Amino acid sequence: MTSFFGSVFWLLVTLGVLVTFHEFGHYWVARRCGVKVLRFSVGFGNAIWKRIGRDGTEYQIAAIPLGGYVKMLDAREGEVDPALQSQEFTGKSVWKRIAIIAAGPGFNLIFTVAAFWLMFMLGRPDAAPLVTATPQSIAARAGIQPGDRILRVDGEEVGTYTDAMDGVVNALLGRSPLPLTVRGTNGRQRELVLPLDELPPGEGVASYLDQLGLKLASSPAIADHVLPGKPASLGGMQDGDRIVSINGQPVNDYATFQKLVPIEAAKSAHLKLAIERGGKPLELAVDARHESIEGQPVTWIIGVNGPGPEQVTLRYGPLKAFSASLDATWRNTAQTFNLIGKMISGQASTNNLSGVIGIASVANQSASMGLPWFLNFLALVSLSLAILNLLPIPVLDGGHLLYYLVELVKGSPVSEQTMVIGQYIGIALLFTLMGLAFYNDIHRMLPS
Template identity: 65%
Template structure:
């Protein structure tokens, strides 16, 4: 499956699962509070599939998959016969209305915990945080040495590269130096302070690249040769050390990969200098343009280097549940912290991602296996829960704000105020969506 089709497919799977679960929360609590549900829709617009149940509820899947809704019997949308008033939404107590509205985000939180729990039991393949820094980069100047193992980032213990980057990206949202604790190749431990405050203001991904920190690349020694691919046809063998690409020196396997992309863009025919059994030689290899595991197309020659040290997260049911609660709490505080930093101007709005970014990450996570896709679903579900709880009219948080005001003043918010709030909420929501879409397109153009 091509990266584009894979991104579209896994985006639909993600939204289908999370939207259904969110709306089911509203539906389930509404029914238990005695409110009649007229329609349960996954998606907006023209129905693609529709079925009316015996209780009169209409279930449908609509053409626009960017959300969903539960339509309840509501006096604000038309006259309700006296015989049906007992099942009408606005006639219920304010506490029941709060419960119905809050149920969607709460169900997203429940889904987050369950998805993290399943992820930790299935296992999430990862690599150890053994790092290096680009020569002359801020990370190298700060004191990061090749082969350093990250033990903690900003006071948080880390055991995998993904854990380390999660904490580091959170630090890159602000402008405070980020302390890390590392163990060197000689076994000694030391503290290093990464000068985040000196990086250009912008999105965390761009700042991370500027920082110059990355996994340590294995040496440019071939570990595997794919049969039938250009390298095999040219006569390359496992154990060969690659020394040059078109005469340019190769330091490690990452450097070799970058040189292949740069040189093949000019001409796919490459001259690879190798060392075999102490003897140097040069072999001609013609790179091919292809996609691997749903990734964007790039130049490939069909070889792999030594694998990185594996660090898989996998626990038993009890430990997995404890870790899922911790991950949910950590993710929530990080997300709220990011929102706070953006509102205060400490973090760039360029960190906001939209549906294109979500689709790309969904495809990448799915191609990495079930554990990674469960991790992705958990994070998106948590984001949906937090987003929907923001006090913005048209979102669940906006309705909750109205009901809290009603509790204080003893009467519902006026219809005029609610209509004005709807316009403000829609304006904010469309502005946010437009900004996210712009950021996604800009990232695609830059990359």
């Protein structure tokens, strides 16, 4: 499946699952509150499948799979049969209407906890938090050394590279100094501070990460697997050999080895490799080949695979997984509100917003990494939908909840004129956010 069609497919899967769950929340609570549901639709536009349930609700799948809705019996949309008056939405108490509207985001929150719980039960493979720093970067000046293991970010323990970088990215938004606890390759712990206040204001997270220069440490330059019949094997290299230099150029890690092979082979295909085997130095002569492996672009190769980064897997039993899922939900909720607050105050750039294109790309990437990572992605998107829908913007669930809170305070419903004005304002705000997110997605795809 190509990247484009894979992105489209997994976007549709994501929206289909999360929107259906969101709308089911409205539907389920509405039925419990005695409100008649006329239609439950997954998608918008013309129906491509529908049926009438025994409860009289029309269930359908529509042609445009970018959302969904629940249509309830509502006096504001036309006359109501007197026999059905008791099942009409606006006639219910304000507390029941609040429960019905809040149920959509509430079910997204339930889905988030459940997805995280299942992810922790299955086990999410990840790289260990072993890092390095690009030369002259902020991280390098702060004292990050190759192979440092991050133990704590701002006092919070981290066990994986992803968790460590999540903490760093959250701190980047505020551009304030970030304490780190690391353990070096010599086993000693050190306390460092990343001076994020040196970063210029108003830029996106991607730009900040480049300037920070904190990266996953490369694997050691060890021949984890020498491919049979390839130049390295023919030249005498064996699994476990440590590569010291190529044509006299020192090799500090596997990433350096990968860069040097095509550079030196372009000068001459005859390479001299200095290696260590069992602690003893050896020299090998290897004739590189100009070819492609596994669909990759044609380049100079000698046929050696590196060991890859150290792997860790977050896997817990049912009770521990549930506790971890609650913690992950709370932590990501706090980070999301932190981002929203900083964008509103101007401390964080709106360049950090992503739209449908960005979501589709990440959906495809996470799905290709396996079910646990896709569950992690679904949990994060579901949480974002819950928070977005609770924002006090008319046309969103949060806007309706705001009207009902006003009704509780003043003792009577908000006027229809006020609601109409609010709808126009809400639509304008929503389209502005969508347009900005779409612009950011397109801008990220353009060459810099």
